[in-house]
Amino acid sequence: LGRTIKLYDEVDSTQNIAHELVRNGAGEGTLVIAEQQTKGRGRMGRNWLSPKGKGIWMSVVLKPEIPLPFTPQLTLLVAVALCRTIRKLTPEVGIKWPNDLLVRGKKISGILLESSAEDERLNYVIVGVGISANLKEEDYPDDLREKATSLLIERGEPIDRAALVCDFLLQLEDLYELYRDQGFAPIRTLWEALTVTLQRKVTIQTAQGIEEGTAVAIDDMGALLVAKPDGRTVTYFSGDVGQP
Numbered sequence: 001l002g003r004t005i006k007l008y009d010e011v012d013s014t015q016n017i018a019h020e021l022v023r024n025g026a027g028e029g030t031l032v033i034a035e036q037q038t039k040g041r042g043r044m045g046r047n048w049l050s051p052k053g054k055g056i057w058m059s060v061v062l063k064p065e066i067p068l069p070f071t072p073q074l075t076l077l078v079a080v081a082l083c084r085t086i087r088k089l090t091p092e093v094g095i096k097w098p099n100d101l102l103v104r105g106k107k108i109s110g111i112l113l114e115s116s117a118e119d120e121r122l123n124y125v126i127v128g129v130g131i132s133a134n135l136k137e138e139d140y141p142d143d144l145r146e147k148a149t150s151l152l153i154e155r156g157e158p159i160d161r162a163a164l165v166c167d168f169l170l171q172l173e174d175l176y177e178l179y180r181d182q183g184f185a186p187i188r189t190l191w192e193a194l195t196v197t198l199q200r201k202v203t204i205q206t207a208q209g210i211e212e213g214t215a216v217a218i219d220d221m222g223a224l225l226v227a228k229p230d231g232r233t234v235t236y237f238s239g240d241v242g243q244p
């Protein structure tokens with residue numbers, strides 16, 4: 001992965017560039033990376049703050065031969081790769097289901113998977129990764145300052161972004177190979193060891209509203225199982241986990 005690298009100064013979103021490159025024949029492993037995004041996007045239609053030179057804003061093209069419903073497994077795989085990478089720089093990092101990376105309860109990195117499929121067949125996946133590397137407190141708008149952090153804030157010194165990208169790609173490549181050889185089971189075990197979501201009381205916000213319960217497990221598709229106060233166990237395929 002990352003043997004073809006497209007580096008840009010400013011883009012709307014590295015996701016858009018990656019989609020376009022694939023439509024024009026770009027192969028698996030193509031990496032798009034930008035110093036700045038003017039329309040960086042997050043999960044659930046949110047914006048992603050991507051100031052110039054302060055972070056790692058990148059998208060990787062994957063073409064796994066899996067059925068479309070298995071795509072969420074890849075999200076967890078990417079979270080494990082990212083967590084292992086960030087852990088070397090700030091050891092307190094953990095994964096909040098499905099794929100946010102938190103340090104001391106604050107978000108340091110996010111993952112956005114966008115796939116293209118026809119008739120349940122996956123054509124390709126664009127793995128978008130944002131890492132708040134060298135942002136300072138004052139780079140965040142007021143509403144994010146309480147909720148977000150960066151490697152610079154945690155470590156008190158700027159980090160080498162190129163080395164971080166390189167390490168992440170190696171981790172991702174390793175886990176991707178493991179997934180292709182042995183399926184999701186080993187990835188699930190690794191994810192479980194790195195998460196901060198399981199065995200906790202959680203709120204979960206979905207399109208239907210906010211619900212509460214105890215996060216008990218993930219299943220073999222990567223969905224979250226939540227035990228409800230009334231004794232039922234509910235499976236969530238997506239949603240936003242918070243603390244009650």
Ligand code: BTN
Nearest residue numbers: 013040041042043058110128130
């Ligand atoms: C999230 O946590 O909501 C996901 C954030 C993903 C942000 C990255 S930055 C690189 C890539 N390009 C985008 O527009 N978004 C992703």
